[in-house]
Amino acid sequence: MKNQTVKLAAIGLAMAGLAQTANADTLRLLTWGGYAPEDVVALFEEETGHTVEVTKSNNEEMIAKLRATGGGGFDLAQPSQDRITGPQLEFGIYKPIDVSKIDQGQFIQSMLGATMANTTVEGEVYGVPHVWGTSGLVMDTKAAGDIVKDYTDLCDPAVAGKVSYRLKRPTLIGFAFAMGMDPFAAYSDADAYGEVMSKVEAKLIECKSNVKTYWGGGDELMGLVRSGEVVASMAWDTGGWKLNADNPDITFVAPASGALGWIDTFVLPAKGQSDNAAYAWINFVMRPEIAAKITAAAGNFTASQGADAYAEDALKARYQASFPPEAVDNIKWYPPVPAGLEAIEGGVLDRVKAAQ
Amino acid sequence: MQSGTRLGFYLLLTPLVLWLALLIVIPHIDMFLVSLRERVGVRQYETSFANYLTFFTEPLYIWTFVRTAVMSVLATIITLLIAFPVSLYIAKIARGRLGQVLFVLCLIPFYVSELVRTFGWMILLRETGLVSNLLQWAGLADQPVEMLYNDAAIMIGLVYTSMLFMVVPLVTTLESLDDSVIEAGYDLGGNGFSVLREIIIPHAAPGIVSGSIVVFMLSLGNYLTPTILGGKDSLWFTEMIYNQFIVRFNWELGAAFGFMLLILSSLIVWGMLKLTRQSLEETMG
Numbered sequence: 001m002k003n004q005t006v007k008l009a010a011i012g013l014a015m016a017g018l019a020q021t022a023n024a025d026t027l028r029l030l031t032w033g034g035y036a037p038e039d040v041v042a043l044f045e046e047e048t049g050h051t052v053e054v055t056k057s058n059n060e061e062m063i064a065k066l067r068a069t070g071g072g073g074f075d076l077a078q079p080s081q082d083r084i085t086g087p088q089l090e091f092g093i094y095k096p097i098d099v100s101k102i103d104q105g106q107f108i109q110s111m112l113g114a115t116m117a118n119t120t121v122e123g124e125v126y127g128v129p130h131v132w133g134t135s136g137l138v139m140d141t142k143a144a145g146d147i148v149k150d151y152t153d154l155c156d157p158a159v160a161g162k163v164s165y166r167l168k169r170p171t172l173i174g175f176a177f178a179m180g181m182d183p184f185a186a187y188s189d190a191d192a193y194g195e196v197m198s199k200v201e202a203k204l205i206e207c208k209s210n211v212k213t214y215w216g217g218g219d220e221l222m223g224l225v226r227s228g229e230v231v232a233s234m235a236w237d238t239g240g241w242k243l244n245a246d247n248p249d250i251t252f253v254a255p256a257s258g259a260l261g262w263i264d265t266f267v268l269p270a271k272g273q274s275d276n277a278a279y280a281w282i283n284f285v286m287r288p289e290i291a292a293k294i295t296a297a298a299g300n301f302t303a304s305q306g307a308d309a310y311a312e313d314a315l316k317a318r319y320q321a322s323f324p325p326e327a328v329d330n331i332k333w334y335p336p337v338p339a340g341l342e343a344i345e346g347g348v349l350d351r352v353k354a355a356q
Numbered sequence: 357m358q359s360g361t362r363l364g365f366y367l368l369l370t371p372l373v374l375w376l377a378l379l380i381v382i383p384h385i386d387m388f389l390v391s392l393r394e395r396v397g398v399r400q401y402e403t404s405f406a407n408y409l410t411f412f413t414e415p416l417y418i419w420t421f422v423r424t425a426v427m428s429v430l431a432t433i434i435t436l437l438i439a440f441p442v443s444l445y446i447a448k449i450a451r452g453r454l455g456q457v458l459f460v461l462c463l464i465p466f467y468v469s470e471l472v473r474t475f476g477w478m479i480l481l482r483e484t485g486l487v488s489n490l491l492q493w494a495g496l497a498d499q500p501v502e503m504l505y506n507d508a509a510i511m512i513g514l515v516y517t518s519m520l521f522m523v524v525p526l527v528t529t530l531e532s533l534d535d536s537v538i539e540a541g542y543d544l545g546g547n548g549f550s551v552l553r554e555i556i557i558p559h560a561a562p563g564i565v566s567g568s569i570v571v572f573m574l575s576l577g578n579y580l581t582p583t584i585l586g587g588k589d590s591l592w593f594t595e596m597i598y599n600q601f602i603v604r605f606n607w608e609l610g611a612a613f614g615f616m617l618l619i620l621s622s623l624i625v626w627g628m629l630k631l632t633r634q635s636l637e638e639t640m641g
Contacts, residue, residue: 213587346604
């Protein structure tokens with residue numbers, strides 16, 4: 001009798017194990033550094049039985065990777081909200097999100113609504129928000145605080161040879177705003193946008209001799225600012241806040257013409273194979289206490305409602321110092337980039353790089 | 357030929373054919389087809405040579421290519437000038453164990469990845485780096501010196517990266533030179549210079565040519581070193597190809613650039629062989 005029970009229990013256990021493996025998927029996540037910290041991955045795997053494979057990347061590489069496979073190879077990706085409709089129209093690399101499978105109550109409603117509206121193609125929603133932040137100026141306030149108030153002040157002779165920025169599209173947009181133009185208003189008109197960009201091009205070429213180097217990655221910039229070789233640079237807010245922890249003089253400053261706001265999203269690649277695991281991951285990381293862990297790792301706040309309560313006080317203090325209320329209102333959020341604008345910007349960036 | 361040997365021949369040939377077809381010929385055909393597409397609208401493409409036309413009509417792209425090619429040739433020459441005495445010493449003067457030790461010393465930097473090697477140069481050359489501090493300590497400079505982010509830094513990186521690929525073929529060819537030939541040269545009244553010019557260099561020519569081709573191609577196709585060490589002036593053709601593919605989503609133009617790189621670099625190598633009156637057959641033995 002007893003033997004029988006053991007056998008039954010063994011079979012039961014084995015079946016439970018089988019059921020477990022049948023439900024457990026591998027989630028191939030294409031994301032940014034810091035968005036899937038190891039402790040969060042471990043908690044998720046323990047709770048759901050899914051395994052997570054994390055690939056770190058950036059906007060352009062994410063889109064290039066998905067384009068190369070026609071939207072395969074990954075189950076969940078995290079491009080910025082302005083880079084979804086263009087590539088979707090052009091390459092068809094994403095599939096619509098079934099918003100009913102997402103716990104919408106966990107999101108900050110205004111951000112969710114804005115992201116869904118910005119990522120809608122032909123009536124289907126393709127993205128929901130995850131992490132947001134801004135780019136502006138990271139500077140040593142003692143050395144450059146009085147001189148550099150806006151992007152164009154990076155060209156001031158007083159800081160010659162001690163400034164840096166990326167040679168990428170945020171720099172073009174930031175300089176356009178600082179020069180009193182509105183590049184976002186010109187998005188829909190390729191000729192008008194080309195005109196805005198040619199003015200920015202002239203400014204950047206004129207400014208080139210002031211620049212120490214164009215930084216490429218976050219770590220490179222950190223090294224430049226930490227060593228004091230660069231006193232002011234266009235950069236992400238988190239970069240400034242991380243350096244602020246080591247050296248109180250260095251911090252992130254919202255430029256006079258407004259910081260540029262971005263939102264990184266969740267999208268489903270067109271040939272993703274485990275949507276269930278993807279939805280499970282989205283709902284899991286948007287829980288306030290989990291979102292707070294991601295904020296601690298990435299340094300940026302998330303679109304999770306109520307996660308602020310769990311965030312570190314030091315980070316909150318840095319955020320408030322960089323963003324007085326009027327600076328928050330002045331944030332310029334990126335609208336969706338229409339397909340084809342990259343070609344105009346590409347020509348400008350190439351010519352600036354080649355200028356002597 | 358007997359059927360057994362013939363079977364063996366084909367079996368041995370298969371990996372090579374597969375390698376060439378799957379990894380080189382087919383991707384190139386595909387890339388060529390991509391380069392002939394012109395984007396006329398969202399998801400609309402036409403077949404045309406517009407991308408190649410862009411390369412020839414935009415002076416920036418041609419200028420970048422010329423700059424890349426000239427700097428690669430320069431890097432090859434500098435590498436040869438440094439590597440030749442080193443190889444001669446290893447092959448002819450330091451024999452046996454010492455020669456082996458020196459050879460391994462040339463090899464050691466290649467145990468770490470190219471990225472780490474390049475970062476090593478960044479640590480040395482940057483404004484707050486080792487060389488700058490050393491100069492200030494020695495009183496040769498009164499303020500930090502920036503040696504990074506210019507063409508000289510790129511050149512240092514390229515030469516350092518390709519040194520081994522010049523030393524190996526040179527040592528091999530120089531070792532095959534019989535000492536008695538050199539001795540005979542001196543016996544017949546030659547001095548150091550004329551022996552070098554009349555005997556050693558002609559004998560080493562195949563090694564020089566094959567080493568130079570490899571170094572030139574490696575420099576021309578290098579992406580990491582120019583981008584990291586060159587900073588704001590690091591205009592390199594491979595970087596342009598990367599930008600077109602990854603940053604601009606413009607595969608069509610990127611593919612055309614890739615093809616131009618292939619054609620132009622082959623032409624340069626061919627021209628160099630003609631100029632130095634070497635043939636590929638001799639070089640490859």
